[in-house]
Amino acid sequence: xxxxxxEMLSYPFLVRAFLGGTFISLCASLLGVSLxxxxxxxxxxxxxxxxxxxLSIAVAFGWAPLAVSLPVVGxxxxxxxxxxxxxxxxxxxxxxxxxxxxxxxxxxxxxxxxGMTTDVSSYMFGSILAMNRQxxxxxxxxxxxVLGLFVxxxxxxxxxxxxxxxxxxxxxxxxxxNTLLAVLTAVxxxxxxxxxxxxxxxxLVIFPALTSMRLFKSFKSVVVSAGVVSVVCFWIGLMLSYAxxxxxxxxxxxxxxxxxxxxxxxxxxxxxGCFIFCxxxx
Amino acid sequence: MNEPLxxxxxxxxxxxxxxxxxxxxxxxxxxxYLCIVGANGSGKSTLMKGLLGLLKPTGxxxxxSEELKRAGIGYLPQQTPAQRDFPATVRxxxxxxxxxxxxxxxxxxxxxxxxxKTNMEKLGILALKDACYRELSGGQKQRVLIARALCATDSxxxxxxxxxxxxxxxxxxxxxxxxxxNRAEGVAVLMVTHDIHNVISQAKKVLHLNQTVxxxxxxxxxxxxxxxxxxxGGEE
Numbered sequence: 386x387x388x389x390x391x392e393m394l395s396y397p398f399l400v401r402a403f404l405g406g407t408f409i410s411l412c413a414s415l416l417g418v419s420l421x422x423x424x425x426x427x428x429x430x431x432x433x434x435x436x437x438x439x440l441s442i443a444v445a446f447g448w449a450p451l452a453v454s455l456p457v458v459g460x461x462x463x464x465x466x467x468x469x470x471x472x473x474x475x476x477x478x479x480x481x482x483x484x485x486x487x488x489x490x491x492x493x494x495x496x497x498x499x500g501m502t503t504d505v506s507s508y509m510f511g512s513i514l515a516m517n518r519q520x521x522x523x524x525x526x527x528x529x530x531v532l533g534l535f536v537x538x539x540x541x542x543x544x545x546x547x548x549x550x551x552x553x554x555x556x557x558x559x560x561x562x563n564t565l566l567a568v569l570t571a572v573x574x575x576x577x578x579x580x581x582x583x584x585x586x587x588x589l590v591i592f593p594a595l596t597s598m599r600l601f602k603s604f605k606s607v608v609v610s611a612g613v614v615s616v617v618c619f620w621i622g623l624m625l626s627y628a629x630x631x632x633x634x635x636x637x638x639x640x641x642x643x644x645x646x647x648x649x650x651x652x653x654x655x656x657x658g659c660f661i662f663c664x665x666x667x
Numbered sequence: 668m669n670e671p672l673x674x675x676x677x678x679x680x681x682x683x684x685x686x687x688x689x690x691x692x693x694x695x696x697x698x699x700y701l702c703i704v705g706a707n708g709s710g711k712s713t714l715m716k717g718l719l720g721l722l723k724p725t726g727x728x729x730x731x732s733e734e735l736k737r738a739g740i741g742y743l744p745q746q747t748p749a750q751r752d753f754p755a756t757v758r759x760x761x762x763x764x765x766x767x768x769x770x771x772x773x774x775x776x777x778x779x780x781x782x783x784k785t786n787m788e789k790l791g792i793l794a795l796k797d798a799c800y801r802e803l804s805g806g807q808k809q810r811v812l813i814a815r816a817l818c819a820t821d822s823x824x825x826x827x828x829x830x831x832x833x834x835x836x837x838x839x840x841x842x843x844x845x846x847x848x849n850r851a852e853g854v855a856v857l858m859v860t861h862d863i864h865n866v867i868s869q870a871k872k873v874l875h876l877n878q879t880v881x882x883x884x885x886x887x888x889x890x891x892x893x894x895x896x897x898x899x900g901g902e903e
Contacts (some may be wrong), residue, residue, distance in 0.1 A: 422753060422754075423749060424748075424749050444768060451895060455680055536773075538773065539774075539775040540762075540763065540766060540769065540773070540774070541766065541777065543755070543759065543763055544763045544766050547750065547753060547755060547760065547763060548747070548750065549814070550742070550744035550745075551742055551744055551816075552766065553719075553721055553761075554719045554720070554721065554742040554744075555742075555764075555766045555819055556767055557766060570769070580757040591730060598752075598754050601754060601756065602754055602755075602798075602799035602801070602802075603755060603756040603759055604753075604754060604755040604756075605759070607754045632883075640863075640903050663671075
């Protein structure tokens with residue numbers, strides 16, 4: 386296994402994939418804890434479709450992909466989180482509408498211009514070659530911001546996640562935190578979808594949080610565990626992807642699923658264990 | 668001591684050119700127990716948002732005492748569905764009530780932890796401090812949220828339809844806790860509720876709202892007014 390790892394790290398593009406992917410998994414999992422608990426699980430999925438639409442337009446017109454998709458997806462994220470605030474349009478419906486709409490725009494623009502090139506296909510299903518140097522640096526910067534938010538504003542993040550009304554009444558700027566959460570999620574998705582693929586990136590947001598919630602009972606331990614689970618699953622997934630020449634995104638998602646099943650199994654076993662223990666005691 | 672904690676003079680609240688609540692004049696002093704009652708859509712929630720400072724009055728003046736300005740209001744919002752399976756320990760939830768005391772500091776200090784502990788003791792949930800919030804019963808959850816509100820301030824507790832979803836026994840227990848806090852600890856209570864029958868016997872004052880104030884005064888006299896009789900139902 387160490388041999389495999391050494392072999393992988395001798396390729397510069399895999400070093401970039403390792404570093405970039407680690408940063409993105411970390412950010413996605415931390416933000417994911419807050420998103421899942423606030424019932425915004427689908428937002429990652431919606432944003433990745435918007436990102437796909439924006440990328441296809443950028444490719445068709447020969448613009449820089451990041452420069453186009455970052456502001457577009459950022460705006461969509463703020464819009465989607467804002468919609469839930471005024472309650473005129475149900476947020477799940479809004480997300481479904483926006484994601485299908487932008488997917489359609491992406492497909493239409495692509496078929497009218499370049500056709501389904503390898504570029505477009507790699508946005509859909511991800512490519513291990515996609516990480517360039519600039520994106521790794523962006524990922525590092527993003528991780529620094531997200532970690533900073535979760536360390537230094539931890540108590541405020543908890544309050545806003547647990548109970549928005551109470552946080553508002555104690556004078557926390559809830560809107561600011563929600564916007565920050567939306568924008569950071571958008572950047573994470575845009576950076577991550579090149580490698581993971583538009584169809585799969587949202588799993589990085591949802592899986593680690595759900596997996597950790599099986600076993601851990603405090604918010605702090607769920608946050609820490611989600612970060613660790615996400616990074617470990619990414620590493621295993623990437624190594625499997627290299628060893629068996631399978632797409633990186635899909636293998637990372639399947640490892641995450643395996644992690645979830647493990648944690649769920651332990652939860653059930655623990656429950657049974659307690660039951661048997663009680664029977665013995667009784 | 669007799670300076671009111673909160674005073675409204677001819678206050679209107681509303682959204683965009685439309686006043687939901689008009690001309691409310693009331694005050695809360697230390698140790699008060701005020702219930703706001705009214706039918707659905709009578710503006711109770713709007714009034715409460717305004718009193719919490721989440722909504723700016725469109726007319727009139729609200730004055731908060733120095734203490735409330737400093738520490739904020741102890742608010743017990745309605746529970747959201749998302750909280751039902753929230754992974755957090757009782758200690759984490761109660762501590763989050765100290766948020767207003769943090770200022771620019773990033774972390775809680777020993778002082779906040781002591782305060783949280785005192786309030787958990789007051790509500791008899793200190794033994795549960797490491798328990799998971801989602802595994803508690805409805806009544807225990809409510810105690811945790813009261814302890815959290817008391818961490819923000821121990822002078823005024825604002826409760827928004829607190830007994831929604833509690834069974835009759837837990838409801839009585841809940842009222843007992845509130846009465847104890849009010850009588851023994853001198854916490855002023857402001858409660859928005861539908862449960863007028865239980866509340867009339869322990870509240871000191873009642874405010875009946877229907878867009879504007881229909882009745883504001885002592886709880887005993889409320890029974891004899893037209894709107895009170897209508898709301899309490901045919902008891903005579």
